[in-house]
Amino acid sequence: MTKEELNPLKVTPAEVKKLRALKIKKSEMHLHNIEVLQTLLVTSKIRAMELFALSEFQSLPSVGIRFAHDLIWMGYYSLHELKGKDPAKLTDQYELEKGVWTDPCVEDQFRLVVHFANHPNSKLNWWDFTPERKAFREKNGYPSTRPKKPWFELAQYQTGNQIAATQEATQKDLHKKLKLALAYMTKYPQEKITIAQLADLAHLSPYHFIRLFRSAYELTPLQYLTRLRLKKASLLLKKSDATVANIVPQCGFENESAFIRLFRKEFRLTPIAYRKQFGQKK
Incomplete structure (x- = not known):
């Protein structure tokens, strides 16, 4: 595994050292309020806010580092700030600011985080919101201002970092990516493994990872892990x-x-x- 895979919260070595000394897990930073986190880590308030947000957002089922960063990029640093928000409007705003229309699963993830902001004890995953999103868009459609350019035409998706939507992706490349997740599950079956983690390992969105994994192995990732x-x-x-x-x-x-x-x-x-x-x- 790479250092990036072992450090999904992008915590610096100095911050890791401080957290270890304080016996605070990276995944539990959001259990401390921002002011306390700022004091304990001797860092700026904005950095404490970012660490809090990365930890809290990724505590949700099926939310990975990329979407957590996207939420921060949009100016959200806690679930509390998303309480009562309209996930469809968040998606529309996200697409406008990105300048592309996105994979539908992104809206499902917005629906997930807003749901958890309002119902913190929920057990739902992002794919549980797919029917809701489909029904909403079938009835209401998308705004006329929606970008025409698809997300997979962005330069970052044309370099091989995201293989699912590029025309150059071959079956060999695809299986190689899926096997990264497969190898991790095989080596660490005892760990608490999420779809978001596996999708990140495979460099795929959770939506595409599940769909492609099932197609390749005739089981969902969680069925395979079980x-x-x-x-x-x-x-x-x-x-x-x-x-x-x-x-x-x-x-x-x-x-x-x-x-x-x-x-x-x-x-x-x-x-x-x-x-x-x-x-x-x-």
């Missing part, structure tokens, strides 16, 4: 004496009941029954 986790669990049940309670966190499952349910669905046996049947005989 199978990897279950495979690791089955090996531990076969070859180790680890209890089910210990295997659950080692394989990235949130709780024992969910693990048992998924394991039984996959192997048609409970974990204990699986160990009795396939485990090493003593």
